[in-house]
Amino acid sequence: MDNDRDALIAGLIALAGLLKAHPEVPVSLAPVIIRAFPPNGPDHLMRAEVDKVAALLGAEINPDHLPHGHYVTAIDFGPVRYEFTAILAAARARHAAVDSYRDCIKIDNA
Incomplete structure (x- = not known):
């Protein structure tokens, strides 16, 4: 797994370097989001994993997403x-x- 992580980090650094060196290359103004997920399991274990990562990041749990599970x-x-x-x-x-x-459901395009 460390190889995948290292490859991701190296790719992000390489992309940042390319964009910095070539300001003529267009970029999106939309946010860039990296998403990660704990393995599926019992809710209490998954929440514990998110709590652990939140502590590492110094971040809170976003209550806006709770109603959606x-x-x-x-x-x-x-x-x-x-x-x-x-x-x-x-x-x-x-x-x-x-x-x-x-x-x-099949749509009749005739």
Whole structure:
């Protein structure tokens, strides 16, 4: 896993260097978001992982996402954001239920 982490960090540094060296290369003004997730498991264990990352970041849990079943912490570096999100069991179940209808509706384009 350290190789994947190191590759991500190296890629971000290389991209930043390229953009710094070539100001003529366009960039989006939209925020850049890096998202990470704990492994699916019992809600209390997933929340504990997010709490641990929040402590490492010196960040809070974002209450805005709680009604949707997402337990989120984040830190911003200007327009760059790192988020660590646990998608809790009820939210995963809701998504699975909605997704189960994906191929049930066919649109007649005639």
